[in-house]
Structures are given as C-alpha cells and as structure tokens.
Amino acid sequence: MTFTHKVIHFIGIGGVSMGALSKLAQLEGAAVTGSDAGIAPGHDAGNIHTGIDLVIYNGAISDDNVELVHARKLGIETMGREQFLAHIEAGYKNRIAVAGSHGKSTTTAMIGAVLVAGGLEPTVHNGAHPNLVVGGKDYFVTEACEFKRSLLRLSPTVAVITNVDFDHVDCYRDLDDIKSTFDQFARKAQVVFRGDEVNTQELVRGLKLRVPGRHNYANAALAVAVGRHFGIQADTIKHALEGFGGISRRFETLGKIGDCDLITDYAHHPAEINALVQTAAGLYKRFLIVFQPHTYTRTAVLFDGFVHALGKCDCVLYRTFSAREKPLEGGAAGDLARALGRRSFARGDALRRYLVKVAFRYDAIILTGAGDLYKLFNN
Numbered sequence: 001m002t003f004t005h006k007v008i009h010f011i012g013i014g015g016v017s018m019g020a021l022s023k024l025a026q027l028e029g030a031a032v033t034g035s036d037a038g039i040a041p042g043h044d045a046g047n048i049h050t051g052i053d054l055v056i057y058n059g060a061i062s063d064d065n066v067e068l069v070h071a072r073k074l075g076i077e078t079m080g081r082e083q084f085l086a087h088i089e090a091g092y093k094n095r096i097a098v099a100g101s102h103g104k105s106t107t108t109a110m111i112g113a114v115l116v117a118g119g120l121e122p123t124v125h126n127g128a129h130p131n132l133v134v135g136g137k138d139y140f141v142t143e144a145c146e147f148k149r150s151l152l153r154l155s156p157t158v159a160v161i162t163n164v165d166f167d168h169v170d171c172y173r174d175l176d177d178i179k180s181t182f183d184q185f186a187r188k189a190q191v192v193f194r195g196d197e198v199n200t201q202e203l204v205r206g207l208k209l210r211v212p213g214r215h216n217y218a219n220a221a222l223a224v225a226v227g228r229h230f231g232i233q234a235d236t237i238k239h240a241l242e243g244f245g246g247i248s249r250r251f252e253t254l255g256k257i258g259d260c261d262l263i264t265d266y267a268h269h270p271a272e273i274n275a276l277v278q279t280a281a282g283l284y285k286r287f288l289i290v291f292q293p294h295t296y297t298r299t300a301v302l303f304d305g306f307v308h309a310l311g312k313c314d315c316v317l318y319r320t321f322s323a324r325e326k327p328l329e330g331g332a333a334g335d336l337a338r339a340l341g342r343r344s345f346a347r348g349d350a351l352r353r354y355l356v357k358v359a360f361r362y363d364a365i366i367l368t369g370a371g372d373l374y375k376l377f378n379n
Helices: 016-027 066-073 081-089 104-117 147-153 175-187 215-229 234-242 270-283 296-301 303-310 333-340 348-361
Strands: 007-011 031-035 054-057 077-080 094-099 123-125 139-143 158-161 191-194 252-257 260-265 287-291 314-318 364-368
Touching: 007 016, 007 066, 016 031, 016 081, 016 123, 054 066, 054 081, 066 077, 077 081, 081 139, 081 147, 094 104, 094 175, 104 123, 104 139, 104 215, 104 234, 147 175, 158 175, 158 215, 191 215, 215 234, 252 348, 270 287, 270 303, 270 364, 287 303, 287 348, 296 303, 296 333, 303 333, 314 333, 314 348
Parallel strands: 007 031, 007 054, 054 077, 094 139, 094 158, 123 139, 158 191, 260 364, 287 314, 287 364
Antiparallel strands: 252 260
8 A cells, every 4th residue: 555645544542452553554655633532523524525535444443423424515535443454564565463352462462572582673553552562564463353344354464362251242253253254364374373273381381471371371382483484593582571571451550449459451341250250269368349231232142141151259340342233132231130149230230339339348449441441441
C-alpha cells in the first residue's frame, strides 16, 4: 500500500489496535485523523471531508455509523481494520502472526521481547498495551484475531497458534468451525508453531517468569520456539522472558483498597476464568472475583461453563458489557448471578461502594472481563 500524500481517518481510533495502526500509518508518511465514541466530540459526519483519502474502521463500528455512511456517500475509500493490518504486514520480510483462543496478546508481547533482545529490531503490533514497538522492516510481529475470521486476511511467514477453544459464538457454529479457521490460517504460513504440539516442559525448563500463572509458561514456550527458529541464543531468550513484566489487564495490579490488592484481568471465557482462579489461589488465601460478562451471546452459549468456573470462588457479577449486541435472554450478568446464588450489580457506583465496604475481608479483589469494569476505580 502506498501512503504518500494519503490522509487517513480512523473511526474508533481509541481502540488499542487502531491506535497502534494509526501510528504505523504516520510512520509510513500518512497524515492521520481519528474519532472515537469515548473521545469528545465522538463520531460526527463533520469529521469526514473530501480531503480524506481513506477511512479505516474497526469491528465495533456498525454499517450505519454516521462517519462511515458519510465517507461512502462522498466516495471515499473505506477499509476494515483487519484489511489495513494486512496491508501494513505485507511490507515486512518476516511476518510472525500470533493467533489462538487464549493468550495471544501475551504471547505476541513475549515474542516481541525475545526478538528485541536478540537484536532483530522487530516492529510489534498488539491488542494490549504496550500496543506498539517500532523497529525495522525485517520482522513484523502481530496479534491475529479470529473474530469474523479476520486472521485469514494476513499472510504470515510464521504462524503461532496458542490454543483452540470455542469462542466468538456469534461468528462460529461450533468448535470444529473454529478449528477449521485456524487450520486455514496455519496453511498460509511457511512455519507453524502450535501450543499443543511444542514440548512446553522442555522449552521452559529452568525458566522463572515474573508474570504469574501456569498458562504463561505455555505462552513462553511458544516465544522460546520462535526465538530459536530465528537463531537467537538460549541465554538471550531466557533473559528476555524472565525480564518480561506483562501487558495491560493481564493480572495487572491497579493499587490497593486498604490492605487489599486491587487487580484487573482480561479473562472473559470460562477457560480463562479457570486459569485466573488457579493463579489467584496460588498467590492469595482470600480473594474476590468481580466478573463482567462480555456480550450476551457468549454468556448464553457458554453459560454452564461460566457457572462451573465462577462457582469455584467467591464472586460477584457486574452488568454485561454488550459491545455490539442487544440484550439476550439468559445472557445477562443477573442470569449468571441467580444461577450462582451471588450478588449482581447494574451500577458502577453501587459496586464500588460495595467493594470498598468488603475489601477488609480479602487479600485481593480481581476485576475481570473484556469490558469497561477495569475503569471502576479510575476516579
């Protein structure tokens, strides 16, 4: 893609991936503008004018978005985030794309850290902060999202698949449908590393990670495999991974409520909650999980899994983060709360008052989900 004299507008520029892509566009010589529902003045048709050459939008932007509608009315070229990422990726010699149902953001960051330590100067694009490392043109590492099969737009030379699980139930029929999509993704690459095929125990032997949880050793094993593939010395790989401090919203400490640790995590699938509970139990004697379900469809389809995972710990529920969806019977936080016999909160201020009140009972309170719960104590 040619960026010379391009003026590119990003609808949803506040998104983690979109923000990184906008910076990469600027580095390629494009002038960039953007808007976001969470940034004043929000989406407005007035943001779109004939001086814009290209409009990029992410998966959260609906077809009736005022800016997208106006751009198409003016005949301005529009492009989805995943297609634009594919154009960016195509400009690099070695393209490492990290896919999987769980752990791909952390694995992407780990691989980036290993390649940086190895002196390969990679450019790294991620779906969590830090979301961008700017390097050279020889190595590009990116998280590859399976939502709406967007990962199939990429053309990796090295494909990494952390694991495969049933998720994005609004896009996939069943687990076999997801497996088929990941297999198609793998066939696009020259080299493939799969979490269920690498020898994790051998690859992480002697490794002592700063980031907690057994699942992170599985992520690290893939980073070791990729590092070895590119000829990085074992000691360099080990040093990079043992110095890796994690990424945002992955068992990230926000502060304290009295003597109680306040932690945020991104777990929003039953398998992820199981891993979170296991990790927390290894660090704290008394902890409270505050879970915000992410989308009604995921909650409804994976309902029994959520009940089983959350039933293992002390927890409360917070209103479902709807994202792009309308309410669905059986998919609300209240439905989970009733099945579990736990409390549910619809208002952030009420939940915050409750947590401050009960914090003395716990060593840690963990805010988890892919929605906006992590902002609860921002002010």
